[in-house]
Amino acid sequence: MRISVKAPAKINLTLDTLYKRPDGYHEVEMVMTTVDLADRVELTLLASDEIRLECSASFVPDDARNHAYKAAQLLKEKYKVKQGVRIYIHKQIPVAAGLAGGSSDAAAALRGLNKLWNLGLTLDELAEIGAQIGSDVPFCVYGGTALATGRGERIEHLTPPAPCWVILAKPPIGVSTADVYGNLRINESTKHPDTAYMLKAIETQDFQLMCKSLGNVLEDVTLSLYPQVKQIKELMLASGADGVLMSGSGPTVYALVQKEAKVQRIYNALRGFVKDVYVARLLGCTEAEILA
Known part of the structure; x- marks a missing residue:
């Protein structure tokens, strides 16, 4: 079984930092939206209990440093999944660019693995898991346009902005x-x-x-x-x-x-x-x- 999931880039329409929190993170207030520059994450079910990750960009890590790999690892551990997965990332979003490419790949992996492994989780539950990976992952799980607060994990959905x-x-x-x-x-x-x-x-x-x-x-x-x-x-x-x-x-x-x-x-x-x-x-x- 194979599932292909789109992982769109995000841009910040606003990014405000209010103060530094006791946990070391900054309290932020951001309006974010998605654009149609996107990676594609292919997930293939494996009989063996392992995670394999490959990427079209050779410099992207293929282990737990990769957010999509970490997403699979978290789901396997939390829900005692005994099946494996091969993750292949077709990279189109530039790396380390401020466009949440790695976070969007992780979000796509969460949404795809939810189907591949028949976990039956809601988007809210996936976003909660995603917050353990990175601050932008919850937004990327939902996509669309949103106001993000806290360290970025609290999401308020908005209507789409004017097209351009x-x-x-x-x-x-x-x-x-x-x-x-x-x-x-x-x-x-x-x-x-x-x-x-x-x-x-x-x-x-x-x-x-x-x-x-x-x-x-x-x-x-x-x-x-x-x-x-x-x-x-x-x-x-x-x-x-x-x-x-x-x-x-x-x-x-x-x-x-x-x-x-x-x-x-x-x-x-x-x-x-x-x-x-x-x-x-x-x-x-x-x-x-x-x-x-």
Whole structure:
């Protein structure tokens, strides 16, 4: 038996950090949505009681360091599953890019293994397990558009935002999330995104208000540490993007564009500067809603 599950990338429309919690995590408030740049996770039932993982990208780990592997491990241990699985990840989302590629793979593995192993778990139960793997996994289990709070595990579902094109560009650098958060100083001069305005923009499908409300409290930190990220943002704005923001802790920056005529111009400008450029659409809704 084989199951194939889509694992879409996420972008942050807002990312706000409120304070550092006693457990070492930051209390966050984020509006996230999915785009149709996606990995595909193939799960094949094995008679032997083992987890095998392979990936189309050779540098992705194939053991418990991999979030999808960890998802299978957690389900096996928690529900005493004696069957095995071969996990194959077709990688399309760039790695360590601020797009939750590894978290989305883990979420896809949880949803797929729930069917493959006949566990009968709800999405809420899968999201709870996913929170043990990473802060973005619960959101990725549900997909769609959501307000995430706590350390990212508390999810409030939202309606889809106004449809548009998304051009994503990742410079050839790795960004340490720990370093970015380590250099973050929350004080009176910190530029916090206006989450309430973003929620209003989504509710009313107001594209212009959505673009004006984009904000990421980590962006200034990453831009100061990595000048290439700042150059991409400036190039997108100069090329006519309606809204531009860094996703997560970076280094990927995305542009929102409503008119298709602008897409090629921005794409061409970016391709002269960086290799990893992707054109996608906002999904905004869950995979179940797309298939309905």
